[in-house]
Amino acid sequence: MLKSTQGEIDKEAQKGLKSTAIEQAFFLACQQKAETIQAVELIDQELIFSHARLVDKKLFSDNICQLIIEPVSPLYYHAGQFINLKNAQGIVRSYSIASIPSKQQFIELHVYKQANGVMSNWLFKEFTIGDKIDFQGPIGECFYTSENKNNPMILIGTGTGAAPLIGIVRDAIKSGHQGSILFYHGARNFSGLYLHDILSKLDKEHSNFTYRPSISRDEDSISNLTENDSPIKIEFGRCNEIAIKEIQPTSETTLYLCGNPDMVNKTRKKAFLAGIASKNIYIDAFEYKDLRKNDR
Amino acid sequence: MSDSLFERVGGEGAVNAAVDIFYRKVLTDDSISQFFEETDMDDQIAKQKSFLTMAFGGPNEYSGTDMRKAHAPLVEKGLNEAHFGAVAGHLQATLAELGVPEELIGEVMVIAGSTHDDVLGL
Known part of the structure; x- marks a missing residue:
């Protein structure tokens, strides 16, 4: 499966795909005519890390907090997809996106503090407003169409x-x-x-x-x-x-x-x-x- | 030239309509559901779709060796003739439910039946 970034996708090449995959312009390369598609990218390329900054953080309860991060460059995403956060120690964990895209470009995440969770405890205690963090994504097909x-x-x-x-x-x-x-x-x-x-x-x-x-x-x-x-x-x-x-x-x-x-x-x-x-x-x-x- | 079996059964639309009905029947049949307990739904549905496409005479890359390999662990768990018959029965009932004419059901069942030895590792 590839993602089209320019050109027209043949109906045949999206047959049987979920509507969320279709919305992301994914298609089956084996069914696609070369003359109608102009540019494609590998879906894995979405997994390259980018940067964001923590702009707000608040507790929902003793062990659940809300993080608001702002990507340095605009991010196209759907609420319900997830991103992988990577901290300075190289620990990577996935968090789902609770916000919808808006002009502010803020992404809202909810973090549950796991009893021995290295990343969640780090996010709770160490990660402070203004700090930068690496992330990859958005990833996933669980969203509204x-x-x-x-x-x-x-x-x-x-x-x-x-x-x-x-x-x-x-x-x-x-x-x-x-x-x-x-x-x-x-x-x-x-x-x-x-x-x-x-x-x-x-x-x-x-x-x-x-x-x-x-x-x-x-x-x-x-x-x-x-x-x-x-x-x-x-x-x-x-x-x-x-x-x-x-x-x-x-x-x-x-x-x-x-x-x-x-x-x-x-x-x-x-x-x-x-x-x-x-x-x-x-x-x-x-x-x-x-x-x-x-x-x- | 007459249309192919796949076209007469209803093509890809028939596969999509059949897959949920067929899979529901299989999952709710206590005599065979134990073979599906550990399976991933997405995976199963994709496999059922390619099986149905093949059984409907559609374009496929069916390989007896793959079928044999995939079912070998189940044969070890006791997959036998009776289970094969039960699944075949559900396929037949699914097609009847979708209003596929009897003679076409017969043709589909012949193709489905051709997997018998590979599924049961005979």
């Missing part, structure tokens, strides 16, 4: 899996999405529902957007909540299981799934069996591994 504008959308995410999902929701709303948008966010306890206020507000403001929060472990963390703390009811249980029980997908429904790989893979199969078309399922499975073992 407006060709699905009228279709129902379901998003299921655990923990900071909500980062790409809120990006996708922001993109959908900005694009004037007409179909329903159903967002299931799950965490272990109430503080893990770190977008509760933002998502509750979206729920209130947009009639086609519904926020369904749940927590799976610390039930005490929600037992004392008043109507004021949370006008939206928080369920107790695993968000993917709650979602699978509730959803009534049609063949047009698009599903976005983000979080740990086990949850993502299980839920993906269940959702497929519940009737969601395989081509309409977009996933972003977070793998907690050292990317240095892979391509650099």
Whole structure:
């Protein structure tokens, strides 16, 4: 597969590709006539490192923070894609993009502080406003495309899996999405529902957007909540299981799934069996591994 | 000259329509689902598409050796005649569900059946 940067892509060369791949101008080189395409690039070239600067940093909760970085040169991306950050020690980790492209060129990332996470602890403690960081990307096919504008959308995410999902929701709303948008966010306890206020507000403001929060472990963390703390009811249980029980997908429904790989893979199969078309399922499975073992 | 089997079945559109129905049937059949538990969905769907294209008489790069290699670990886990029959049954039911005429289903089943020895490592 190559990416076209100039010229016209033959229909034949994009047959069977996901709509997100088509939107990125990816095509199958073996099916493309040479005379209509003028310039191409290898998709791997997107993985070359570029630089960004930290412009803002705030805590969502004790162990989740928001980073706002500004790339030195304008970046074309879709909310929901991810970038790889590389710190001065050469440690590389992937983080999903929660923001939508705007004039400011800011990229919003959500970082969960892993117990022994070298990179996340570094980002929490050492990485300060004004610092530079290397990144590669954007990468990934888990994003919104407006060709699905009228279709129902379901998003299921655990923990900071909500980062790409809120990006996708922001993109959908900005694009004037007409179909329903159903967002299931799950965490272990109430503080893990770190977008509760933002998502509750979206729920209130947009009639086609519904926020369904749940927590799976610390039930005490929600037992004392008043109507004021949370006008939206928080369920107790695993968000993917709650979602699978509730959803009534049609063949047009698009599903976005983000979080740990086990949850993502299980839920993906269940959702497929519940009737969601395989081509309409977009996933972003977070793998907690050292990317240095892979391509650099 | 009459149209090829692939064209008469409905070409690539038929493959795309069939793949989800077929894969759902296979995944929900308890007698065979154990062979698919560990598989990656994207991977499986891509493979099912190329299998269906081949079975529909479409352009393919089918190789008996690849089929044999891919199924060898499953044969070790006990893949047998009954499982092959079950998958074939799901293919037939999928085509019937899509309204493919019976005589065309017969032709597809003959091609699918030709993979028998390679799938079961015979």
